[in-house]
Amino acid sequence: MKNIINCPFIPIAKRPGSHRGAAGVMYGDMIKEKYGNCDVNYGGEIQDHNNYDNLWVYHGTDWSGGINMFGGVYGFPYVKNTVNFSKFKGRVFSIGIDFPPYHEMVKSKLESAKKEVQPEWHEVDLKNLERMYNEAERIDYPNPTRKIVIGDSHSICMYRPGWTVNSVPFKTLNGAINDGFDKYIPFDYEEIECYFGNIDIRHHVIRLGQKIEDLADRYIEEANKYNAKIYELLPIEDVSRRIPQSGYYKGQPFYGSWSERNDARNKFNDYIEKEYGIKRWTGHLFNKEGKLDFKYMEKPQSIHLSREFYPYWNGIEAAGLEEFFA
Numbered sequence: 592m593k594n595i596i597n598c599p600f601i602p603i604a605k606r607p608g609s610h611r612g613a614a615g616v617m618y619g620d621m622i623k624e625k626y627g628n629c630d631v632n633y634g635g636e637i638q639d640h641n642n643y644d645n646l647w648v649y650h651g652t653d654w655s656g657g658i659n660m661f662g663g664v665y666g667f668p669y670v671k672n673t674v675n676f677s678k679f680k681g682r683v684f685s686i687g688i689d690f691p692p693y694h695e696m697v698k699s700k701l702e703s704a705k706k707e708v709q710p711e712w713h714e715v716d717l718k719n720l721e722r723m724y725n726e727a728e729r730i731d732y733p734n735p736t737r738k739i740v741i742g743d744s745h746s747i748c749m750y751r752p753g754w755t756v757n758s759v760p761f762k763t764l765n766g767a768i769n770d771g772f773d774k775y776i777p778f779d780y781e782e783i784e785c786y787f788g789n790i791d792i793r794h795h796v797i798r799l800g801q802k803i804e805d806l807a808d809r810y811i812e813e814a815n816k817y818n819a820k821i822y823e824l825l826p827i828e829d830v831s832r833r834i835p836q837s838g839y840y841k842g843q844p845f846y847g848s849w850s851e852r853n854d855a856r857n858k859f860n861d862y863i864e865k866e867y868g869i870k871r872w873t874g875h876l877f878n879k880e881g882k883l884d885f886k887y888m889e890k891p892q893s894i895h896l897s898r899e900f901y902p903y904w905n906g907i908e909a910a911g912l913e914e915f916f917a
Contacts (some may be wrong), residue, residue: 594622594629595640596647599693600660602672603649607898608890609905610678610744614758615649616898616906617750617868618686621734622647626753635672640656640679647684647733648723652744652760653691654688664708672900673697683727690727694720703820715812732777741767741775742822747820748896749786753894760855763795764788768809772817783819784870785810786860791896792824794840798845811867822870823860825896827853849882872902 595601596619603619604612615631622629629647630637640646653659659693667673683690694717701712732755740749744760755774757800759767764787767775776783788810814821829850837845845852863869876896878884887900899905 592626592644593641594626594645594647595632595634595637596622596629596649597632597640597648597672597676598636598651598672598685600658600667600678601651601669603631603633605633606890606906607625608893610747610889610893611652612899613898613906614652614747615674617747618647618733618757620752620904620906621716621732621755624733628871632672632673634813635669635675638671638675640675641681643679643681645682645684645714646676646679647730648690648727649686650688650691656691658693658700660857664704664712665706667709668707670711672756674711674714674716675817680719682723683723684730684733685727686730686733689729690724692721692724694718694724721733723890729772735778737779737781739776739778739782740786740791741772742802744894745825747788748898748901749784749903750901761790762787763790764806764810765791765795768813772813772819776817780817783814783817783823784823785814787817788824789894791826792826792847792856792859793844793854795846797851803855807859807862807866814867820870823866823873824856826876826881827856828871828883828885828888828894829880831838832888834884835892838894876900 596615598615605614606612619629619631630643662668696848697715697720698717701708734755735753736753738756740746740756742757742758743762747756747758750756755777757777760777767787772785791806795801796806810821834844853865862868876883877888887896889895889897899907
């Protein structure tokens with residue numbers, strides 16, 4: 592059985608600097624690991640989806656319940672990808688969410704258009720999109736394993752074959768502790784790793800005057816319930832780094848000076864290492880000023896690491912990158 596993974600609208604980006612693309616590539620690797628094959632439709636280059644038996648649908652890390660298309664129905668650069676996607680007649684698996692009513696969304700946009708739309712939109716098979724909506728099977732994890740990483744959106748970088756990553760966008764360490772880690776562990780496990788806390792350092796610790804040791808103690812207490820390992824936090828990038836509005840909190844890209852946040856990050860990591868143990872892995876990411884080097888971050892602007900610098904697996908090299916770990 593041949594498998595393909597694609598997005599309905601904006602395709603999976605091949606460039607390693609795309610966070611959205613990285614998640615799609617990761618899902619493709621999970622499918623390949625479990626089923627033996629999976630072609631990632633980078634940039635929408637694969638046209639005839641009916642050369643495959645199964646279509647795995649990745650809806651994007653930016654999915655928020657509606658279609659977000661640059662240029663709309665008048666100038667969307669990836670409309671041909673949507674056309675090709677809509678014509679697939681085989682079995683459909685929807686990753687992470689129920690397959691949305693894309694047929695209704697596209698139809699609504701076309702009917703409400705105030706000027707001539709791109710002609711390719713008339714090639715979209717709305718009837719078949721409706722079939723997908725009715726028949727698609729939801730799959731939360733393409734290859735569930737007994738080794739699990741839980742964390743915020745940064746935790747995607749800890750993926751490697753044999754592991755499941757539950758990456759929860761915008762989830763703070765404080766919020767995860769309040770919820771209890773049980774909420775984020777999707778099935779029975781043998782090993783658990785945690786990668787929370789970067790958001791807390793960026794936005795909340797300085798703003799709220801939190802005591803780092805108190806937050807670290809609560810982290811240790813919750814992680815210890817599951818014998819979970821904890822990853823150290825990322826270095827702090829220079830304040831000149833531009834980030835998208837999705838990374839802002841209350842209109843600000845961060846709270847506290849670089850020095851304040853760097854001190855908080857170092858105290859947090861050192862305290863956990865002393866009291867519990869920590870996985871050190873970021874030594875190669877610093878520039879000469881002791882800051883997170885922009886060259887390791889997603890381009891052109893993001894708060895995440897670029898995929899080619901993920902510590903275990905990057906979808907480019909077959910070998911792991913474990914030498915980065917102390």
